Amino acid sequence: MTSKLTTSNRAGWAFALPGFGLIALFIVIPFFFAFYLSLTNQRLISPNPTEFVGLKNYDNLLSIGVLTIEPERDDSGAIVRDDNGVPEYPRVRGFTRNNPDYPQFDGMREWFRWQSGDTAKVVVASDVVFWKSLWNTVKFVIVVAPVQAGLALCLALLINQRLRGINVYRAIYFMPVVVSIVVVSLLWRFLYSPDNGLLNNMLHGLSFGLFEPHDWLGNPDTALGSIMAMSIWQAVGFHMVIWLAGLQTISPSLYEAASIEGASKWQTFRYVTWPGLRNTAVLVLIVITMQAFALFAQIDVMTNGGPLDSTTTLVFQTVERGYGKQDISGGATISVILFLLVLSISLIQRFLTRER
Amino acid sequence: MKMTATLTAALLATTVWATMAAAQTDLSMWYHGAGNPKEAAVLQTIIDDFNASQSDWLVAVESFPQESYNDSVVAAALAGNLPDIIDVDGPVMPNWAWSGYLQPLQIDETKIENFLPGPKGYWDGKLYSIGLWDAAVALVTRQSILDDLGLRTPTLEQPWTQEEFMGALEAAKATGTYDYPLDLGMAWTGEWYPYAFSPFLQSFGGDLVDRSTYLTAEGALNGDAAMAFGEWWQGLFANDLAPGTSQDPAARETGFQDGKYAFSWNGNWAAKNILETFDDTVFLPAPDFGAGPKIGAASWQFGVSSASKHPDGASAFIEFALQDKYLADFSNAIGLIPPTASAAQMTENYKDGGPMAVFYDLTKAQALVRPVTPGYVVEAKVFEKALADIANGADVADTLDAATDEINADIERNSGYGHSE
Amino acid sequence: MATISADNHGLRLVVRYVVLTLIAVIFIFPLLFMVMSSLKPSDQLLRDTASLRAFLPVGDIGFANYADAFSRAPVALFVFNSVLVTGVTVLLSLFLCSLAAFSFTFLNWKGRDLLLGIVIATLIVPFETIAIPLLLLVSKLPWIGLDGLQFGWLNTYRVQIIPWIADGLTVFLFVQYFKDLPRELIEAARVEGASWWQIYRRIVMPLAGPVLATAAILKFLVMYNQYLWPLIVVQQESYRPVMVGLQYFFQLDTAWGEIMAYLTIITVPVLAFYLIMQRAFISSIASTGVKG
Incomplete structure (x- = not known):
């Protein structure tokens, strides 16, 4: 599309500049400043002078290693096993705290471990919480992005029919979006309450008493899942609306043609609706992915990152460190890493979905 | 004729008052009490009285919601926008003083001689802030519960030992009447954790940081005493003696009154409501885990910002506010502990024989301020997370080691926070 | 035959409504x-959370919480501030972002791809990470x-409005939508000598109903729920928005009844805005069908 008709440097810049200028001033420049902060030891508040520390902050976050631990042996050289026959190992802190034989692991902590024969391979990191929050963020995105996009599309198709009163349903499906996520999180805390929460009480009733009350947010195995469920529920209505906007752009004449040719519902969807939603799909996926990577408010209100770091996320850590612990350079470092991570993902995404 | 005279006099008075007012220099003040009309009314009375009492200064207050007050102040300081007078949470004060947000008060220190120690904010040998009240925590229960369980009523002289305390919890659990024997308030995140729970650690003989130098947490937070504390703490949750971090806020607020818990570890600000529910409410002193019974101290205090061009006026206002009658007003309005014995006698709740007088005695006998160091802000955060993790089953030694390392790294990054060997 | 299919149709209709x-x-x-x-009074409210009573107007019902909420905080002021800031930002945002997107989509100019790349990259920057630099x-x-x-x-x-007018997401939203519009329309207009402004104003924007509604709702939600930013840039009560106002209700003895009343009050403008937008949204559907 390099038609002369559409080439105009002056008009192009003039139209784009007001919007772009604001973005540059209020987002790009502050972000570069955050990047600069990540290379210093800047504190949120401190009388000490700021020093340039190079990549030290990155090093503190990213240092990771694998420690091989031999099982304990008794005097005869046999492996000490517990009652279940599992070998017993010396504590990791013996290797990582003031042990001159392992200087590379000094101050590190265990993230996770696996067995390799009788030896244990322990992944130790200098900032385990960072790695856990990275992993939680990725888990959240991988689950929430497709599920939320898919559910939203189903709702949009369901609601995109000519029925009396459909507007009322459309408004109701959108309602959770209208309420701020902070407020939603507050309300759902009551719902998930371990002892007398509504969810427990309802499951108990519906299963005729078979269901035992569960501590949804207090159990590391279910906390992130509970937050995912709530987040999907809260925002699905919004993406439904975006899908709807996309559906509206598909010409009714295409559906008429499909119907004349006797296409089944699935065929209509596959060959008429879906191709017409291409740009919308890209949009929905990108918006959801961005929102999912920015997961913060739910965590802040509901779990504070716990239990046992099972719900901590990158943005939560940015805020926790930058503001809570006054370590603004540490917080900025996490933001830069998050930025680079998402940027590379979107470049890959762009490469895979490029128009051929 | 008479009327004209009166009119003239009135006019004259108005003019005099107006010129007087015009000559007064404005002093801005920030306060954390937005959303609490009773508290605002008391503060406004003090301000009005002060403004009328002299002709140099005119104080005007801007109130902020407590939840976000510290963030507002830090942001304003970064942007160079601080007022003359700010209020500051006691344990945070050294951080702000060290950062240069505050300047020392210019008040006559004989005026605060008879104050409880908690409200006096000293850092680096200078008085930076002073509180109009203190707050205290007690083990709340009912006399009838103690009687039912056949328990000795602990006193300040003879508090419960660890064995007695755990025995009481087990006895309550054995009745099967309660959801949990003890409500610690795990639903309240933030400053509640270090404020309410670090005294347990201190009573075991540990601490957030080694107070002899304030340069390391090694030994204090991960020594034998701290490990014993950690194991005890974990046991509370592992043995279902207390609800954990997922306790919902509603259960914290009304659970004890609803009979869900036999004991509640709660502050004096909640005492009024509980007293209204049960007339046999008793406030028990903290148990002694070996190194003496301890509770936290220091609440919100007033200070003068370094940005103030009129520290003399700001200090004059703060000194004015330290009168017993105002201390008593605050106490009567919102149930806080007056910092002087004479003011306590002027209050409903804290005079001799008053229903909450025990809190005054508790504060006097057991209170220990949180570590007086700019590093406290980070130490408190690290401690909060460590306690939550241990409650959720994390390995005690590893968690306390990690917390110690994080605190030490933070102290090092801040070049010792102004402390030196 | 006819009756059977009518019944069948009726049944399907019922099923549809039940599912919906x-x-x-x-x-x-x-x-x-x-x-x-x-x-409900706070204590009853908390007790009711355990059962379906939470959703029913039972027990001690009244409007006391609303009266208390108004006396605890200047609720009307907060709502006014939020609506003002949100309204102005949404309007300016729709205009400037659609203008930029129009340029990115339909015009060819030097530096276009680089600038668009930068705009899209800003999508990734969570606000929390730039709050302090932006404050300075x-x-x-x-x-x-x-x-x-x-x-x-x-x-x-203005400090609550201007930094929020333009953002990558809104621009991107418009770009994605504009891509679906037929370019022939624009080129034909150029051949006929229309200026770029006329094309933007008379051809593209009239077709942009759905995306305007979507972008407006998205921006509205972001702006109306602002918390961290006003918290750090506004110290005077007279400029505070609703979400900062919510903090007034979290006292040591939290008044849940008043919180719910406050939340109900502040939700009304958002709901109203959505319903208005939905109407605009529906009416714009008829005019589309431009793609094909």
Whole structure:
């Protein structure tokens, strides 16, 4: 599309500049400043002078290693096993705290471990919480992005029919979006309450008493899942609306043609609706992915990152460190890493979905 | 004729008052009490009285919601926008003083001689802030519960030992009447954790940081005493003696009154409501885990910002506010502990024989301020997370080691926070 | 035959409504909980959370929480501030972002791809990560007002509005939508000598109903729920928005009934805005069908 008709440097810049200028001033420049902060030891508040520390902050976050631990042996050289026959190992802190034989692991902590024969391979990191929050963020995105996009599309198709009163349903499906996520999180805390929460009480009733009350947010195995469920529920209505906007752009004449040719519902969807939603799909996926990577408010209100770091996320850590612990350079470092991570993902995404 | 005279006099008075007012220099003040009309009314009375009492200064207050007050102040300081007078949470004060947000008060220190120690904010040998009240925590229960369980009523002289305390919890659990024997308030995140729970650690003989130098947490937070504390703490949750971090806020607020818990570890600000529910409410002193019974101290205090061009006026206002009658007003309005014995006698709740007088005695006998160091802000955060993790089953030694390392790294990054060997 | 198919049709209609309604129940309950709770005293409200009573107007019902909420905080002021800031930002945002997107989509100019790339990259920057640098920036920015040149934007409406007008997401939203519009229309207009402004104004924007509604709703939600930013740039109560106002209700002895009343009040403008937008949204559908 390099038609002369559409080439105009002056008009192009003039139209784009007001919007772009604001973005540059209020987002790009502050972000570069955050990047600069990540290379210093800047504190949120401190009388000490700021020093340039190079990549030290990155090093503190990213240092990771694998420690091989031999099982304990008794005097005869046999492996000490517990009652279940599992070998017993010396504590990791013996290797990582003031042990001159392992200087590379000094101050590190265990993230996770696996067995390799009788030896244990322990992944130790200098900032385990960072790695856990990275992993939680990725888990959240991988689950929430497709599920939320898919559910939203189903709702949009369901609601995109000519029925009396459909507007009322459309408004109701959108309602959770209208309420701020902070407020939603507050309300759902009551719902998930371990002892007398509504969810427990309802499951108990519906299963005729078979269901035992569960501590949804207090159990590391279910906390992130509970937050995912709530987040999907809260925002699905919004993406439904975006899908709807996309559906509206598909010409009714295409559906008429499909119907004349006797296409089944699935065929209509596959060959008429879906191709017409291409740009919308890209949009929905990108918006959801961005929102999912920015997961913060739910965590802040509901779990504070716990239990046992099972719900901590990158943005939560940015805020926790930058503001809570006054370590603004540490917080900025996490933001830069998050930025680079998402940027590379979107470049890959762009490469895979490029128009051929 | 008479009327004209009166009119003239009135006019004259108005003019005099107006010129007087015009000559007064404005002093801005920030306060954390937005959303609490009773508290605002008391503060406004003090301000009005002060403004009328002299002709140099005119104080005007801007109130902020407590939840976000510290963030507002830090942001304003970064942007160079601080007022003359700010209020500051006691344990945070050294951080702000060290950062240069505050300047020392210019008040006559004989005026605060008879104050409880908690409200006096000293850092680096200078008085930076002073509180109009203190707050205290007690083990709340009912006399009838103690009687039912056949328990000795602990006193300040003879508090419960660890064995007695755990025995009481087990006895309550054995009745099967309660959801949990003890409500610690795990639903309240933030400053509640270090404020309410670090005294347990201190009573075991540990601490957030080694107070002899304030340069390391090694030994204090991960020594034998701290490990014993950690194991005890974990046991509370592992043995279902207390609800954990997922306790919902509603259960914290009304659970004890609803009979869900036999004991509640709660502050004096909640005492009024509980007293209204049960007339046999008793406030028990903290148990002694070996190194003496301890509770936290220091609440919100007033200070003068370094940005103030009129520290003399700001200090004059703060000194004015330290009168017993105002201390008593605050106490009567919102149930806080007056910092002087004479003011306590002027209050409903804290005079001799008053229903909450025990809190005054508790504060006097057991209170220990949180570590007086700019590093406290980070130490408190690290401690909060460590306690939550241990409650959720994390390995005690590893968690306390990690917390110690994080605190030490933070102290090092801040070049010792102004402390030196 | 005819009757059978009519019955069949009727049955299918019933099934449709049942499905729609069941889904609706899942989505409406928190709002129901919020509104019902706002009518109850705090202690009853908390007890009711354990059962379906939470969704019913039972027990001690009244409007006391609303009266108390108004006496605890200047609720009307907060709503006014939020609506003002949100309204102005949404309008300016729709205009400037659609203009930029128009340029990115339909015009060819030097540097276009680079600038668009930068805009899309900003999608990735969560606000929390740039809040402090941005605070330092706005505290020094100049402004020419009635009092002449001043520095520092703190404690104003503009500091809550201007940094939020343009964002990558809104631009991107428009770009994605504009891509679906037929280019022939634009080229034909160029051949006929229309200026770019005329094309933007008379051809593209009239077709942009759905995306305008979507972008407006998205921006509205972001702006209306602002919390961290106003918290750090506004110290005077007279400029505070609703979400900062919510903090007034979290006292040591939290008044849940009043919180629910406050939440109900502040949700009304958003709901109203959505319903208006939905209408605009529907009416714009008829005019589309441009793609094919």
